[in-house]
Amino acid sequence: MTSEIMKEVGSMLIEKHLTVAFAESATAGRLTAEFSMIDNAGKFLKGGIACYDACIKEDLLHVDHQLIEDFTPESMEVTKAIAVGLNKAIPSDIQIGITGLTCAGGSETAEKPVGTMFICGTRNGDAIFSERLHFDGEREEIVEHTIEKCGELLKDYLQSLN
Structure with a gap:
């Protein structure tokens, strides 16, 4: 069931004629799937890449290997x-x-520790939001909280464009 915040974000993206794409490691495509369930998703959702393994980050998304070595995936x-x-x-x-x-x-x-999550939104190569978060719970709960928080961050950013 798509959350209300996700539906709001979808409407805002359509209203502002903006598109979004996702590169997901820990959430492995769940965020993209969540956004695909929103009415008229084809008007704003470009797609997503599940980049769980570091080699996908390097080969497909052009992340420098040294960056992964220096800071961890x-x-x-x-x-x-x-x-x-x-x-x-x-x-x-x-x-x-x-x-x-x-x-x-x-x-x-x-x-x-386990439960530490990182979310970064960019536009034109610049960060528009970035958060380091920590959620307690099982894997499923951590992913769900991360998805919801991502929706909140994106909503806040879109509201700032008014």
């Missing part, structure tokens, strides 16, 4: 880089990247 630096690289693969007005740790086995540390 789950970092704000890499999240911004996948959003910027996305515009080459799927041209759109707004690009949103998401990385993070929904379960053990990534780059988690005491300073960056």
Whole structure:
């Protein structure tokens, strides 16, 4: 069931004649799927790339390998880089990247525990919003909270364009 905030964002994108695309690591396409359920999604949704593995970030989204080595695949630096690289693969007005740790086995540390998520929106190569977040719960809950927060960030940005 598509949340009210997502429906609002879809209407705002249509009203402002803007398109959006997603590069999703930790959410693995769930955000793109959520947006595809909104009425008239074809008017604003360009597509999405699930870039779960680092090689997809490097090969398809042109993220420098050294950036991943220096900051880890789950970092704000890499999240911004996948959003910027996305515009080459799927041209759109707004690009949103998401990385993070929904379960053990990534780059988690005491300073960056499981539940740490990164969201970055870009436009014309510049960040329009970026957030480092932490959510408690199981993998599914972390993903759901991240998707909802992304909707809020995008809504706030679109409202700022008035």
